[in-house]
Amino acid sequence: MFKRSAVSEGSAADLSTRARIRDAAIAVFGEQGFGVGVRAIAQAAGVSPGLVNHHFGSKDGLREACDDHVRELVRAAKMESMQRPSSATLLQQLAEIEEFAPAMAYLMRSMQAGGPLMVSFFEHMVEDIEQYLATGIASGAIRPPRDLKATARCLAYNHGGGMMLFLQHYEAAHPGPVDFRKALREYSDQMLLPMVEVYTHGLLANSMVYDTVLAQRQSAEQPPNT
Amino acid sequence: MFKRSAVSEGSAADLSTRARIRDAAIAVFGEQGFGVGVRAIAQAAGVSPGLVNHHFGSKDGLREACDDHVRELVRAAKMESMQRPSSATLLQQLAEIEEFAPAMAYLMRSMQAGGPLMVSFFEHMVEDIEQYLATGIASGAIRPPRDLKATARCLAYNHGGGMMLFLQHYEAAHPGPVDFRKALREYSDQMLLPMVEVYTHGLLANSMVYDTVLAQRQSAEQPPNT
DNA sequence: GTCTATATAATGATAGAC
């Protein structure tokens, strides 16, 4: 679905050493988590441990460089994907590309570990869903919710977190390094139909609960004085 | 809502040293994550670092003991909660109790880190939701989904993961140790209404997407040969 | 730019005194 973009151009041999170290770090962090040492990264990049810190100052500096690069990778992919609409999630599209798999693994670790990349990526998700909902409402495909922004945020938490938890569970159940393509395919297989069903036909048989919660909220915001 | 149970009985002074170390470990792991050292735990428990390993053999042994204790804590709370039905989630009820706050923090870290506690706790969640759905269907409050087990699993991923991600985001936005009671109250405030609305009125305006996905599934399971 | 070698600190785990 995606072609190589300028961001990720060139095979490993063409990249500058700094870029090779950074890419190796993304791969190793993604596979083994952020607890891994600089030595392992240096080895994966085929350089000495000292050179890593020479280029990035410290482990945190390296981490920041990885964050920035993944952020940029996702941003570029999003730009490209906006011109080629698809029913699949951006992440699902990305995971299908061998080349992006390490970055996806890194992104997931970031979500779990909760660094600054997680926050910025999450806010992007919220915006995307907002826009997606707005488009759907305009075309009549989506029933306009009471509060679009709140609903988008809620969906972002549930779907983002749901995927995270699924992958966590998948990793625990399948020994060895995670195959993100297989994992996300299984995610679709298990989740898509039940989710679409709930979003189409609802889950609650009547609006009693909804009416109650809504009334509580409104009486809390505006105390009874009239 | 919950009274003290046998599992957590006694103030800090009454507990055996082993139990005090274990409780301190749960608190420190919960606050700072599993990367924290044995020394910090020993200090929090008011004992020497050597004594920790004397009682638990290793850091992993200590971790296992913490897992077991939290598992047991949640199991006991669930037993108690089953006799006192409430609209709030078990976790929300637990978080309201000062005494359980450290265990809840520990549980969240476990979900993030993805140890064996995460898997067993998740499977419990799936079972709970299954039973909750079945009860609702029997009483007519819930519209029976096509595949109850798959739907329960899907809801468990989304709601469990959603809460996880919310707390992660909350932690990143609020410096210092996380106040789980405040966090979970905010979670309810933001999530409850949009979620109930979606579960009551749906999100998709028509059943086109659902019909398409369902048809794809069925033709995939049973290839066209007739 | 890149390496080897090393400084410094912190980690998990153990041994032995009391």
Place this chain on the structure above:
DNA sequence: GTCTATCATTATATAGAC
């Protein structure tokens, strides 16, 4: 049971040779 002292390992980070 509990502590102090220490070991062996590993971590990050730096210094200096090439």
